[in-house]
Amino acid sequence: MSKQNSQPQASKAPSIYPAKLKTQVAMIFLAILAFYLFSMFWTQNQMTGGFNNALSNMKQVAEKFFPPNTSVVSNVWGPLSQTIQMAVIATTVAAVLTVPLALLSARNITTSKSLYLSVRTFMNVLRTIPDLVLAVVFVGLFGVGVFPGILALIVFSLGILAKLISETIEAVDMNPLEAMRASGGNTLQVIFYGLVPQVLPQFTSFVLYVFEINIRASVVLGLVGAGGIGLILDRELQFYNYPNAMAIIIVIFFVVITIEYISSKIREALV
Amino acid sequence: MAEYNLPPKTTVSWQKRIKAVFIALAVVALYLWTFLGIDIEWGRAIERISENFGVVIPKLFNPDWAVTREVTAKIMETIFIAFAGTLMASILAVPLGFLAAKNMTHPVIALIGKWLLSANRSFPELILAILFVAAIGPNAFAGVLAIAIHSTGMLGKLYSEVLESIDMQVVEAMEANGANKIQILFHGVLPQVIPEFLSYAIYRFEIDIRASSVLGIVGAGGIGTMIIFASMNRNWNEMGLILLAIIIVVTIIDTLSAKIRQKIV
Numbered sequence: 001m002s003k004q005n006s007q008p009q010a011s012k013a014p015s016i017y018p019a020k021l022k023t024q025v026a027m028i029f030l031a032i033l034a035f036y037l038f039s040m041f042w043t044q045n046q047m048t049g050g051f052n053n054a055l056s057n058m059k060q061v062a063e064k065f066f067p068p069n070t071s072v073v074s075n076v077w078g079p080l081s082q083t084i085q086m087a088v089i090a091t092t093v094a095a096v097l098t099v100p101l102a103l104l105s106a107r108n109i110t111t112s113k114s115l116y117l118s119v120r121t122f123m124n125v126l127r128t129i130p131d132l133v134l135a136v137v138f139v140g141l142f143g144v145g146v147f148p149g150i151l152a153l154i155v156f157s158l159g160i161l162a163k164l165i166s167e168t169i170e171a172v173d174m175n176p177l178e179a180m181r182a183s184g185g186n187t188l189q190v191i192f193y194g195l196v197p198q199v200l201p202q203f204t205s206f207v208l209y210v211f212e213i214n215i216r217a218s219v220v221l222g223l224v225g226a227g228g229i230g231l232i233l234d235r236e237l238q239f240y241n242y243p244n245a246m247a248i249i250i251v252i253f254f255v256v257i258t259i260e261y262i263s264s265k266i267r268e269a270l271v
Numbered sequence: 272m273a274e275y276n277l278p279p280k281t282t283v284s285w286q287k288r289i290k291a292v293f294i295a296l297a298v299v300a301l302y303l304w305t306f307l308g309i310d311i312e313w314g315r316a317i318e319r320i321s322e323n324f325g326v327v328i329p330k331l332f333n334p335d336w337a338v339t340r341e342v343t344a345k346i347m348e349t350i351f352i353a354f355a356g357t358l359m360a361s362i363l364a365v366p367l368g369f370l371a372a373k374n375m376t377h378p379v380i381a382l383i384g385k386w387l388l389s390a391n392r393s394f395p396e397l398i399l400a401i402l403f404v405a406a407i408g409p410n411a412f413a414g415v416l417a418i419a420i421h422s423t424g425m426l427g428k429l430y431s432e433v434l435e436s437i438d439m440q441v442v443e444a445m446e447a448n449g450a451n452k453i454q455i456l457f458h459g460v461l462p463q464v465i466p467e468f469l470s471y472a473i474y475r476f477e478i479d480i481r482a483s484s485v486l487g488i489v490g491a492g493g494i495g496t497m498i499i500f501a502s503m504n505r506n507w508n509e510m511g512l513i514l515l516a517i518i519i520v521v522t523i524i525d526t527l528s529a530k531i532r533q534k535i536v
Contacts, residue, residue, distance in 0.1 A: 129518065219395055
C-alpha cells in the first residue's frame with residue numbers, strides 16, 4: 001500500500017532547498033549581474049566606435065603583428081638570460097630571508113603574540129602591493145637597471161613565501177618537537193631535527209613555485225625600466241614595430257612554458 | 272656502563288647518489304651562470320639611492336590628498352576591470368574545465384584541453400594587455416579582455432582539478448538508474464562542484480584586483496595609468512596616495528573574499 005502511495009509523490013517531491021535560500025541566491029545573482037553590466041558599460045565607455053569597431057580593428061591589428069620578424073630572435077637571448085638570472089637571484093635571496101620571517105609569523109613557534117601579530121600584519125601589507133608597482137617605486141629610488149627589478153622581485157616573493165611557509169610550519173606535527181624539548185634539546189636543535197625535516201619538501205616546492213611566478217613577473221618588469229627582456233619589448237612597441245614585438249612575445253611564451261614544465265615536474269617528484 | 276643503541280644508518284643506493292650529484296652539479300652550474308652573467312651596476316645604484324632616499328621616502332609617506340578624487344575614480348575603474356574580467360573568465364572557464372577533466376571527456380581531449388589551458392596561462396596579463404591595447408586602443412576594456420583571457424586559463428585548470436576529484440559513484444548510480452547526460456550534469460556533477468567553482472572564482476578576483484592595478488602601465492586603464500604618470504613626473508606624494516589606496520582596497524577585498532569563501536566551502 002505505502003509503496004504505491006509513494007509513487008506519485010516522488011514526481012512532486014518538494015525542493016530540497018528552502019524558499020528563503022532561493023530568494024537570497026536570486027538577489028545575490030541579480031546584484032552580481034547588475035555590477036557586471038555596470039562594469040562592462042563603464043570600461044567600454046572610453047572606447048571610440050563601440051564594440052563592433054573594435055572587432056574589425058582587432059583583425060587589422062592581428063595582421064600588423066603577423067608574420068613575426070624572426071631576425072630579432074638572435075638579439076633576444078641576452079636580455080632573456082638576464083631575465084632568468086634576475087629571477088634566480090631574487091628567488092634565492094627571498095628563500096633565505098623568508099626563513100626567519102616565516103618562523104616569526106608561525107603561531108606555534110613564535111610564542112610572543114604581539115611579535116607574531118606585528119610580523120604577520122607587516123607581511124600582509126607587503127603582499128598587497130603588486131610586483132610592478134614595487135618595481136616602479138624602486139626604479140624611482142635606484143634608477144633604471146637590473147637592481148631595482150631584483151629588489152622588487154625579492155620583496156614581492158618574500159610576501160608570498162613567508163605566508164605559505166609559515167602556514168606549513170603551523171601545520172607540522174608538534175609531537176616530535178615536544179619530545180625533543182622534553183629530552184633536553186635546545187631551541188636550535190629542536191628546529192633542526194624536529195622542524196626542518198618536516199618542512200623541507202614543502203619549502204623546496206614553494207620556492208620553485210615562487211620561481212615560476214618570478215619568471216613570469218620578471219618578463220614584464222622591463223616595461224617600467226627594471227631590466228630584462230621587457231625593456232626591448234617596450235622599445236619595439238614604442239616604435240610600433242609590431243612584427244618584432246610579436247617575435248619577442250613568442251620567445252617569451254616558449255621560455256616561460258619550458259621553465260614552468262621543468263619546475264612542475266620537479267615539484268611533482270618532491271611532494 | 273650505559274650503552275646507547277643508535278638507530279642503524281640508512282643506506283642510500285648508488286643510483287640515488289649519482290642522481291643527487293647530478294642535481295647538485297646542475298644547481299651549481301645554474302648559480303655560476305647567474306652570478307657570472309648578471310651585471311648589477313652597484314656604483315650607480317648606491318649613488319642614486321643616496322641622492323633619492325631622503326627625497327622620495329618622506330614624500331611617499333606624505334600622500335598628496337589633493338588628488339583623492341582622481342585616485343578614487345581610478346581605483347573604482349580598477350575594481351570594475353577586475354570584476355568584469357573575472358566574471359567573464361569564471362563563465363568561460365566552465366566548459367573549458369569540463370573539456371580538460373579526465374573523467375568528463377575522452378582522455379586525449381582532456382590532455383589537449385590541459386595543454387591549451389596551460390599555454391593560455393603562460394601569457395602574462397601585461398603582454399595580453401599590450402596586444403589588446405594595440406587592437407582596441409588604450410582603454411579599460413582592453414584591460415578587461417586581458418584579465419578575462421589570462422584568468423580563464425588559470426580557472427579552467429582549477430575547475431578541471433575540482434571535476435577530477437568529484438565522487439564518481441554518484442554519477443555511476445545515476446547512469447545505472449537511467450538518467451540522461453543532462454540530468455547527470457545538473458543533479459550529479461554540478462551540485463558537487465559549484466561551491467568550489469565559486470570559491471576559486473572569488474579567489475581569482477583577489478588576484479585580478481592586483482593584476483588590474485598595474486594594467487594601466489601599458490595603457491589598459493585603471494589606477495596603473497596614474498602610477499606611470501606619477502613616476503614619470505617624479506610626483507612621489509601622489510604615488511604615496513596611490514599606494515595607500517591600493518593597499519586599502521586590496522586588503523578590504525582580500526578580507527571580504529576570505530570571509531565569503533569560508534562560508535561557501
